[in-house]
Amino acid sequence: MNKTEPILVLVVDDEPVALAAHADYVRRMDGFEVAATAGGMGAALAVMNDPAIPRIQLILLDMNLTDGHGLDLLRRIHGLGLVPDVVAITAVQEIQVVRSAIALGITAYLIKPFTFAAFREKLENYQNYHALLTERSVTTQDAIDRALSTLRPSGKLQLPKGMLSETLGTVSDWLRSAPNPASAMEVATGLAISRVTARRYLDHLAETGSAVKAPRHGSPGRPELEYRWLR
Amino acid sequence: MNKTEPILVLVVDDEPVALAAHADYVRRMDGFEVAATAGGMGAALAVMNDPAIPRIQLILLDMNLTDGHGLDLLRRIHGLGLVPDVVAITAVQEIQVVRSAIALGITAYLIKPFTFAAFREKLENYQNYHALLTERSVTTQDAIDRALSTLRPSGKLQLPKGMLSETLGTVSDWLRSAPNPASAMEVATGLAISRVTARRYLDHLAETGSAVKAPRHGSPGRPELEYRWLR
DNA sequence: ACTGTTGCGTTCATATTGGTCGTAAGAAGG
DNA sequence: CCTTCTTACGACCAATATGAACGCAACAGT
Numbered sequence: 415m416n417k418t419e420p421i422l423v424l425v426v427d428d429e430p431v432a433l434a435a436h437a438d439y440v441r442r443m444d445g446f447e448v449a450a451t452a453g454g455m456g457a458a459l460a461v462m463n464d465p466a467i468p469r470i471q472l473i474l475l476d477m478n479l480t481d482g483h484g485l486d487l488l489r490r491i492h493g494l495g496l497v498p499d500v501v502a503i504t505a506v507q508e509i510q511v512v513r514s515a516i517a518l519g520i521t522a523y524l525i526k527p528f529t530f531a532a533f534r535e536k537l538e539n540y541q542n543y544h545a546l547l548t549e550r551s552v553t554t555q556d557a558i559d560r561a562l563s564t565l566r567p568s569g570k571l572q573l574p575k576g577m578l579s580e581t582l583g584t585v586s587d588w589l590r591s592a593p594n595p596a597s598a599m600e601v602a603t604g605l606a607i608s609r610v611t612a613r614r615y616l617d618h619l620a621e622t623g624s625a626v627k628a629p630r631h632g633s634p635g636r637p638e639l640e641y642r643w644l645r
Numbered sequence: 646m647n648k649t650e651p652i653l654v655l656v657v658d659d660e661p662v663a664l665a666a667h668a669d670y671v672r673r674m675d676g677f678e679v680a681a682t683a684g685g686m687g688a689a690l691a692v693m694n695d696p697a698i699p700r701i702q703l704i705l706l707d708m709n710l711t712d713g714h715g716l717d718l719l720r721r722i723h724g725l726g727l728v729p730d731v732v733a734i735t736a737v738q739e740i741q742v743v744r745s746a747i748a749l750g751i752t753a754y755l756i757k758p759f760t761f762a763a764f765r766e767k768l769e770n771y772q773n774y775h776a777l778l779t780e781r782s783v784t785t786q787d788a789i790d791r792a793l794s795t796l797r798p799s800g801k802l803q804l805p806k807g808m809l810s811e812t813l814g815t816v817s818d819w820l821r822s823a824p825n826p827a828s829a830m831e832v833a834t835g836l837a838i839s840r841v842t843a844r845r846y847l848d849h850l851a852e853t854g855s856a857v858k859a860p861r862h863g864s865p866g867r868p869e870l871e872y873r874w875l876r
Numbered sequence: 877a878c879t880g881t882t883g884c885g886t887t888c889a890t891a892t893t894g895g896t897c898g899t900a901a902g903a904a905g906g
Numbered sequence: 907c908c909t910t911c912t913t914a915c916g917a918c919c920a921a922t923a924t925g926a927a928c929g930c931a932a933c934a935g936t
Binding site: 806807808809812838839840841842845860862863864865866867868 | 921922923924925929930931932933934
Binding site: 575576577578581607608609610611614629631632633634635636637 | 912913914915916921922923924925
């Protein structure tokens with residue numbers, strides 16, 4: 415596993431205070447790097463067109479810019495033949511704007527004001543999505559679906575019936591601190607819980623995109639699924 | 646619950662057989678209506694521009710059109726100021742196209758060939774998403790996240806009995822990155838799996854058209870079949 | 877041309893694990 | 907104190923990779 419290159423980010427906001435704050439949030443995240451900032455539509459287009467600036471992969475985009483609308487900026491960028499991913503960060507709550515933004519390809523929509531936790535969740539989701547789709551050069555339906563699953567919000571604000579947030583935290587912590595990917599049985603014995611329970615929580619982590627599962631081959635018998643913590 | 650108006654769909658494909666088939670699939674779904682069909686980029690743009698045709702809300706879009714690329718068509722439509730939702734339906738499996746399509750706002754990506762069940766799942770997901778975002782005129786972060794989460798693919802993939810999607814992905818990756826065509830034995834030793842398992846998955850790849858197998862002659866012993874990844 | 881050798885394709889039984897159903901223990905509410 | 911809902915456990919059935927055994931196709935030597 416080679417070291418992954420950071421995701422280059424362009425932050426766009428016409429309010430200097432918000433611009434600095436968002437850029438700072440990005441710098442606090444591992445795997446991301448602020449490649450440039452822009453205070454408006456013109457500046458953003460200049461950055462995207464500048465050959466001296468390396469390829470931007472993600473844009474944090476405010477909708478209400480002084481010299482235009484964020485969605486127009488996005489259309490202009492698309493018109494240049496560029497297809498960066500975009501996280502919309504705005505105070506606009508009109509459904510029409512939200513629908514249009516989603517139709518134009520934003521990967522997340524963050525309504526201001528927001529906490530760093532909310533911000534981090536969106537960017538981590540994008541990070542997982544990005545990792546899943548850059549591994550290979552050709553893909554399958556299954557891989558696309560899994561990548562999209564990690565990208566869309568998991569709605570984990572409300573965890574499924576039959577699960578306790580405390581137990582979920584315990585399992586998450588154990589898996590995160592595990593040096594190697596672990597099977598359901600290993601987690602179960604390590605935490606002194608039953609295999610079924612461990613598997614149920616591990617599966618939830620896999621579905622929400624916090625972990626990935628892969629079969630472990632080489633020994634006879636049905637392959638056991640090992641779970642690996644992401645990030 | 647008042648009766649909801651049907652979602653108007655435009656189907657785009659340059660193959661008349663596929664075009665008719667996809668349109669027929671749409672007609673079999675409740676809540677959807679085929680507003681028009683188009684056999685190419687020009688025809689699709691004409692439909693979108695025609696004031697006599699009511700507002701299209703969803704496009705089933707093929708990528709490989711005779712007179713252009715599907716992604717270009719999507720950019721052109723955006724350039725008209727229209728923001729329809731799009732489901733990509735294509736045989737293209739290149740990661741670059743998939744990434745671009747997602748960045749340009751497609752709500753689902755269906756790789757041909759597909760079953761009606763897979764098709765229905767994508768459209769039903771979109772239907773739920775559409776219903777959630779047309780209820781109100783102003784929304785909240787929570788409502789947006791819930792709407793986006795309905796667009797998450799369920800991830801259930803129909804595979805032949807006796808096969809695991811994760812293992813299939815592993816074998817596909819190995820074969821794809823192999824410089825030369827590989828035999829079942831070479832794949833088995835390279836992935837630390839048994840020869841039988843490797844051969845079963847390789848055979849599946851050959852049957853689905855992702856790979857071809859050819860006998861390798863010249864050495865004593867029964868000729869071994871070598872598998873080569875297809876673009 | 878015939879036959880032996882060689883190595884792989886193929887089949888089958890087996891070893892383990894995954895997934896699901898019913899049930900018990902514990903907490904919350906009346 | 908009793909009822910009810912929730913969560914974890916135990917045991918069953920189903921599923922998947924493995925290894926060995928069998929058969930076949932091409933090469934090589936006689």
